[in-house]
Every structure is written in C-alpha cells, then in structure tokens.
Amino acid sequence: MKHSNPFVAGPMLKNTELFIGRGEALRAIISRMRGSQPTSLNIVGEHQIGKSSLLYHFFLTWEQLVPQPDSYVVIYLSLKNANSQKEVNFYRAVAKKLFSCHKVRIQPKLVELLQVTPLNRLAFTQIIEEFKTQGLLPVLCLDDFESLFTNRDERRKEFDDGFYDNLRSLMDDSALMLVLSSCKQLDVYQKEYRFVSSFFNVGHVIKLGEFTTDEAIKLTRLTVDSLEETPALTEEEQNLAQQWGKRHPYLLQLAGYYLWEARQDEKDLKWAKQRFKHQISKYNSELKGHSKYQLSWLLIMALLILLIGLVVLMITMPTSMSIILGGIGQTVDTLENIAHITIGLLILILLILSLTGLFPEIKEYLLNLIKK
Secondary structure (H helix, E strand, O other), X not given: OOOOOXXXXXXXXXXXXXXXXXXXXHHHHHHHHHOOOOOOEEEEOOOOOOHHHHHHHHHHHHHHHOOOHHHEEEEEEEOOOOOOOOHHHHHHHHHHHHHOOHHHHOOHHHHHHHOOOOOOHHHHHHHHHHHHHOOOEEEEEEEOHHHHOOOHHHHOOOOOHHHHHHHHHHHHOOOOEEEEEEOOOHHHHHHHHOOOOHHHOOOEEEEOOOOOHHHHHHHHOOEOOOOOOOEOOOHHHHHHHHHHHOOOHHHHHHHHHHHHHXXXXXXXXXXXXXXXXXXXXXXXXXXXXXXXXXXXXXXHXXXXXXXXXXXXXXXXXXXXXXXXXXXXXXXHHHHHHHHHHHHHHHHHHHHHHHHOOOHHHHHHHHHHHHHO
C-alpha cells in the first residue's frame, strides 16, 4: 500500500501535523492578540518563504494557543484568490468568512448586520463595532495583502486612503486586529503608491527568513503519519534533501517530495534531482517578478544612467574638454568638474528613487548583500 507523500510541493501547507518551526512568530502573534490593546502585525518575507503556511497554521490552531478563545473570532482570507477587485467585494468576502464561525451565527444582531446589502464601508464599520459590543475581537488573517495594490490605476478609487484610514480607526479603537502577509513591508508600498494613510505604519513587523539548521533537519525527518516514528526518508535521502534545499522551507519540501516519490515509484536519485531542478527553474522564473530580482536590474540601470550621463555631459561641455586638452596643469580643475557632475547625477538618481518609493527597497537590498 502506497502512503501519501508527507512533503508538500505546493505553495501552502494545510496539514498542521506537518508544520515545522515558526514558534517565535506564532508567539509574537499571540502576544499582540492578548494585549489590552491588540496590535496588528505585518508578516514580511520573500516569495514562498512560508508566510501563507504560517497564517493558515495560526488560523487552524489559535484556539489551542490563546487563553479565553471565546473572546476572539479568527478568519483566514487570501486576497489573491478572493473576489476583492472592489471595496464592497472585500467586505463581502470578510463577512462571509466571519459568518461561517459558530460563535457569530448564534448572535442575532451580528447575523443581521452581516447579511446587509450592499455591504459598504459604513456597514462594515457597524459590523465591527457590534463585534466589540458583543465582547468579540475579529482577527483577520489577510494573506497576499499586496494584491490590493496591483493594477493600482484601476483600483485606486476603490482602495484609497479613506479605505485604509477606516481600517486604522477600527484598529486604534481595539475593535479589529489584522495579521497581514506581504513580500515587502507596508510602508514600502505606501511610498511606492503614494498613500498618506497612517494605516501603513502597522504596529509590529515580523520578518520571515529561512529555517534554522535544526528546523531544516526536523523537516527532512518527517514521518508518513503522526503514528509512526520512522522518518519517511532514509538517512541518505535526508542528507540529499538538506544539500538541495539548504534551509529554505519551500525548497526543502520540494527536495523531500521528489526523493520520496522516486523511492515509491522505484526511480533513481537522478530522476528525483532532475524533477527537483525543473521545479526550481519554474520557481526562479516566478521570482523574477518580485522586487529582489528587479532591484539588481535597477542598480545596473542606475549605474548605466550615471555612466551615460557622464559621457554626454563631458561631450557637451566644450569648456571642460578644452581644459583637458589644455595641458596637465589644469587636470585638477577637470577632475573637480567630473566630480561635480558625478555628485549631481547621484543626487538626481537618489531623488528619482525616493520619489518613486524605491529607495527603501534598494537600501534593504544593499544591506542584505553586505551581510552575505
């Protein structure tokens, strides 16, 4: 009998028994949730680092982690998949998830408000305020929050500063808590899309990175089911999975997935490695659309602009050229002119990056390069 593969090749882990690590992040969410004034969080990390798995795991297990769970209502909503093209659709998607909770359905007033149509900003506010009256704190785990910013020109009229200000007002009133996942910090999106709402200065940021070595080893030692103690992978396969996937959660899952499939289908290790590399190629292609890879090209383009600008300005400045040809005695003046031109262009580039909201990203990118 062939058992199911304990490793996940998809974007999100849904089985709580297979969830590994992220204890510190989970404790941070619980801590902010239990405070006298709940603090919203922004979970930040690169593509496929485990943000969705963390949010979904918290959604499934929060009742075992939080004292007095009757005081909370927690929902999970992926904005990538939800029909959130318009603001009213966003409210409707949230209302539908809230309505699915048993402790909500036994409150006649909440049931009435959640079924109001159209469900606009005012109606949504009244719903959240009624939750507070009932002594319930709605905790919304909103995955892929950056989906609200895509196609900004089309959606700006929907998700404007007023939309975010209203959410911030409910958060400040301790009537609502948000746990948001995104590839970049919210304040970066704020500058990029020129929002002025204080919503983007979210209370706490959790940055997800790769697993620790112990967590990576633990993942490669997953068993077929919770009743077994023998790891699904042999010791050799575990070592290979760690070599291929390093400490990256998604890559480790992929490595384990294909190593397991190879043995079950009586394939060799070469087959597993080929399948792994093919999937990694697809993964890298997806990453090209994310800022980590865009920034390297931005830096290259900035340097090219700087060099082209230097050449053009030197050619179009007869005085500078005559100084160069006039003799060695005036070389210092020439170097000073070039230095002034270079500084001017650098200031111009920094100004452009600042106005377009890209400067914080490039700063973070350069810091990461230095650390490496």
